[in-house]
Amino acid sequence: MRRLKGVAALLLACAAGSVSAQPITVSAASSLGDAFRELAARFEEAHPDSRIQLNIGGSGLLLQQIQRGAPVDVFASADEFTMSQAQASDSVSGEVRYFAANTLVFIQPLGATPQLNSILALRDAGLRRIALGNPESVPAGRYAKSALEAAGLWTALADSLIPAQNVRQVLDYVARGEVQAGFVYATDAAQMSNRVRVAAPVSVGRPIRYPIAVLNRGKDKPSAQDFVDYVLSEDGQRILAVHGFLAAE
């Protein structure tokens, strides 16, 4: 009987503990990982009753989770295409705002030779392994593909391309020297400046802007909108700038 009372007390304590802070689940693209960890920490400091649960991954994967009913409150993707797919499936409540911008760069392992200085040099460089995000599900891969197509290199390099699950995996492949070159965001390259070298910026013909939105499931949580507001606020924008992101305008 005493054991039963003990178990009941334990369960009650757990239940009481979980009622006080309903966590806000934020799904953010891989390239936003470090910045959002800091944003979440600062937000929780400013709002002691709120708890942020971060879910970082390739935008395509995050979209699939959301479309299949994952309990996500806020979505920050790495390109407008993924967010518009979320909107098309009626997952987004309210408006979509742009909170940051980035640039695409083409990197090589530090110390690799020959050192290339533009993506046009890829045509004759004879590289056997070039990593990029899988264009089907990774925004950075889509941007890289459009840049290569614009330079007339997409079919020429087809056999050398190694698709990765997200932009951070591309960065890892280059940092480990498993591939000879890769396409990542400038912010990612800066994370591993001691192991990769930025060979050249890559123009993708349109600005790379990150959208953020409160999802349907989060619309009744006032703190979900508070978090989005925080990301767009001066404080939030300053944190993003420290991590290398550009202003969305």
Add this chain to the structure above:
Amino acid sequence: MVETSALAAAMTPLWLSLKVAFFATILSAIFGVALGLYLARSRHRARNILDTLCTLPMVLPPTVLGYYLLVLFGSQGLLGQWLDAAFGVNLVFSLKGAIVAAAIVSFPLVFKPARAAFESVDPRLEQAGRVLGVSEAGVIVRISLPLAWRGIMSGVTLGFVRALGEFGATLMIAGSIPGKTQTLSIAIYEAVQAGRDADAHVMALLISCACIVMLLLATWLTPAAHRKGEAHER
């Protein structure tokens, strides 16, 4: 129910999965049977440690295996650099890497039943062979192996199924390159990520059917308990 275009798209990953599973099973069968025989007969004090090491790939998270493979066989790894220098072979982003990863994860599934099968062979039969002048190698090939055959084949079948479904370690070392290393389980993952439900559905059905058939085969091959101790099976 099954779209023909999705079925056509599933053929290349299916073929890659079958290739990987086939070669991986050959590798794990050779090592699994050899080590199973050695440990079944060994009286060495360290045999429990060796048995644990042989079972380890079955319980280690696939990402841990993938990580160690990458560290050892990657372009910065000791074994990777040696393989490249000596044979010009690179495991990363190649089907060979997928085969090695699948062989390692399926090895314990061959090793354990093989060891149990060899242990269940009546030692008096092996002794009789030696007394009659058969060499040790002959005893193994003509007495132990035939008697342990069903148990070994059951393990080999399980190993094949495991190699067929290998995902985590393969993805880390061989990557997901369509037409080169994108096996069926990886292709399903990619299809789900890209929202291609019809493709994912067909591929999942294919691999599920293959696994069910192979598991039935493995169960049929497993020697029933009451047969233990009998010299011949009808």
